[in-house]
Amino acid sequence: YTRIVLNERPPGDIDSKTFRSEKVPYSKVKVGDDQVLVQVTWLSLDPAMRGWLRDERSYLPPVQIGETMRAGGLGVIVDKGRNVKSKIGQLVSGTFGWTEYAVVNEKDTEAIDAPQGLLEIDYLNNLGMAGLTAYFGLKDIGQVKAGETLVVSGAAGAVGSMVCQLGLRAGAKVYGIAGSQDKCEWLEKEIGVTKAINYKGPSFRQDFRDIGYLDVYFDNVGGDILDMCLSRLNRNARIVLCGAISAYNSVGKPKGIQNYLTLISQRAKIQGFIVFDYVKRYPEAIAEISQGLRDGSIKRKFHIVEGLENAPSALPLLFSGGNTGKLVVKVAEP
Ligand code: NDP
Numbered sequence: 001y002t003r004i005v006l007n008e009r010p011p012g013d014i015d016s017k018t019f020r021s022e023k024v025p026y027s028k029v030k031v032g033d034d035q036v037l038v039q040v041t042w043l044s045l046d047p048a049m050r051g052w053l054r055d056e057r058s059y060l061p062p063v064q065i066g067e068t069m070r071a072g073g074l075g076v077i078v079d080k081g082r083n084v085k086s087k088i089g090q091l092v093s094g095t096f097g098w099t100e101y102a103v104v105n106e107k108d109t110e111a112i113d114a115p116q117g118l119l120e121i122d123y124l125n126n127l128g129m130a131g132l133t134a135y136f137g138l139k140d141i142g143q144v145k146a147g148e149t150l151v152v153s154g155a156a157g158a159v160g161s162m163v164c165q166l167g168l169r170a171g172a173k174v175y176g177i178a179g180s181q182d183k184c185e186w187l188e189k190e191i192g193v194t195k196a197i198n199y200k201g202p203s204f205r206q207d208f209r210d211i212g213y214l215d216v217y218f219d220n221v222g223g224d225i226l227d228m229c230l231s232r233l234n235r236n237a238r239i240v241l242c243g244a245i246s247a248y249n250s251v252g253k254p255k256g257i258q259n260y261l262t263l264i265s266q267r268a269k270i271q272g273f274i275v276f277d278y279v280k281r282y283p284e285a286i287a288e289i290s291q292g293l294r295d296g297s298i299k300r301k302f303h304i305v306e307g308l309e310n311a312p313s314a315l316p317l318l319f320s321g322g323n324t325g326k327l328v329v330k331v332a333e334p
Contacts, residue, residue, distance in 0.1 A: 001026065002308060003068045003099035009053055013249050013319070018053070019069060019098075019312040029103060033083045036106050038075035040096045041334040043311065044124040045071070045327040047318050050248040059274050068097040069311075072129065074112065074120055075102065076334070086111065091334070093123050098311050100331060117294035120334060125158055125326035126289050126300050133242060133275040134162035135285040138170075140278070141240045141271050142216040146171030151211060151229055154220030154245060155196060156183035157318075158326035162289075163218045164193050165298055175211045177225060179321040186324060190299055199225060208232075221246045223255065230259035233266040241272035249319055301325030 007020040031037050052063045052070055063070050073096045077088055084106045086092070092109035096102035114120045118127070125131060137159075144150050150167040154160040155176025164187065167174040176187040176196040184196035197207040208228060215237050217229040222244025229239070247254035263270060278285075292298030303323040305314040308331045317323045 001100040003097070004308065004311060005068055005098075006053065006063050006065050008065065009055060010249075012251050014050070014053075014312070014316050016312075021309060024099075024101075029079075029101065031079050031081050031103055032105075033081040034105055034107070035081045035103050036077045036084055036086060036092070036109060037079035038092060038094065038096055038102045038104060038109070039078045040073050040075040040100055040102060040308075040331045041091075042075075042121055042124060043071045043073040043096070043098065043308070043329040043331055044128065045305075045311065045315050045318060045329060046129065047243060047245045047248060049315060050319070059276070068099050068102075070095060071097050071311075072124065073097075073331070074123060074334075077109075080106070091120060093128070098308060100308060115290075115294075118290060121302060121326075121328055122290075122293060122300065124328055125302065126162055126293060126298060127286055129275055130158035130326060131162050131289050132278065132282055132285050133159050134166055135289065136275060136278040136281070137240045137242050137273060138163050138166050138216075138218060141273050142218060142238050144170050144172050144216045148172045148215035149175065149212065149234070150216045150218065151175045151177065151214045152218045152220070153177045153199075153225050153229075154243070155187055155193070156180075156324050157220065159242060160218070160220050161187070161191055161299075161301070161325060164191050165292075167216075167218075168192055169292075169297075172216070175214075177208075177221075183321075183324055186301070190301075213237075216240065218242060219244070223247060227257050227259050230257065230262050233262050233268045235266050235268075237266055237268040239263075239268065239270040241270060245319065303327045305329045307331070 010018045077090045091112045094109040150172040152163045156178040174193045176193045187193045187196035213234045215234050218240045220243045223246035311329045
């Protein structure tokens with residue numbers, strides 16, 4: 001079977017030398033007593049994966065050269081050790097990596113039984129990391145309230161489009177920032193944001209000023225857009241530091257933030273978070289989001305790339321803005 005490993009650490013953008021494909025003989029597969037062999041069907045591509053390529057301290061250890069590229073995904077149990085209770089054929093989610101088959105501990109998998117009205121790949125999106133990040137970031141850190149102004153960057157992405165919808169459900173005025181006219185149209189027409197603005201468009205600075213002052217800024221991108229938002233804070237504003245994708249490929253330290261003194265004058269708060277901190281509360285989020293998906297009040301969009309071999313060239317789409325909604329790779333027919 002095929003797996004894709006880290007070939008070299010990219011100094012800047014991911015390129016054709018970053019990863020390499022390897023064939024692994026099936027005879028090498030050994031399933032321990034507490035382990036399962038999973039045939040991978042879907043993989044999630046996430047901006048965080050760029051961070052895992054850096055040899056730096058973070059919330060997870062870096063992927064080592066020659067190691068299978070780490071990735072979350074879905075798959076079917078095709079073999080199991082003698083202590084395993086899960087059944088053959090069970091669909092599970094887990095950190096399987098860029099591979100067609102993975103041996104993992106049963107306890108590191110989560111059984112998925114997508115009920116009617118839900119798609120299996122919802123568990124890589126709104127019911128997976130993206131949705132949970134949006135949910136806890138906005139509710140816990142952002143504490144958005146009805147009538148407030150919420151600004152979301154990376155708004156047409158997996159996390160951002162979910163944040164926009166949760167903001168609207170909470171009764172906020174929601175302004176999305178995204179990188180193309182098509183994305184802005186999708187945000188306004190499908191997602192229903194108050195207004196979407198294109199940060200690559202000629203009138204961005206003026207469009208941004210027209211938003212006025214903000215109560216919550218949900219930051220997916222960092223850099224200049226974060227800096228601009230810091231200059232437009234209402235009293236007691238909250239800034240949710242979710243991601244800073246504009247800096248993920250950068251060499252050296254990201255550019256400095258100029259407008260942070262506004263945090264003082266406006267008694268504002270800025271706070272980072274990692275979705276895994278909320279594991280105990282995932283069921284609460286999943287109950288609410290799956291209800292919204294089933295009654296159609298929460299919208300989702302997938303950008304599907306076919307074939308494991310295309311994962312390395314698909315990952316950079318996250319940095320060029322080539323995706324709208326959740327980027328996933330279909331590895332095998334489920
Ligand atoms: P997205 O689906 O949002 O894809 C990334 C998007 O970022 C692209 O489509 C692109 O859209 C935008 N982008 C890329 N480069 C830039 C740039 N230089 N400036 C502005 N926008 C840019 O990815 P996710 O929804 O999976 O992730 C969104 C963010 O959430 C990431 O920063 C990620 O690291 C973070 N995250 C944080 C978690 C946590 O626990 N804190 C957990 C999960 C995700 P456009 O065309 O608009 O530029």
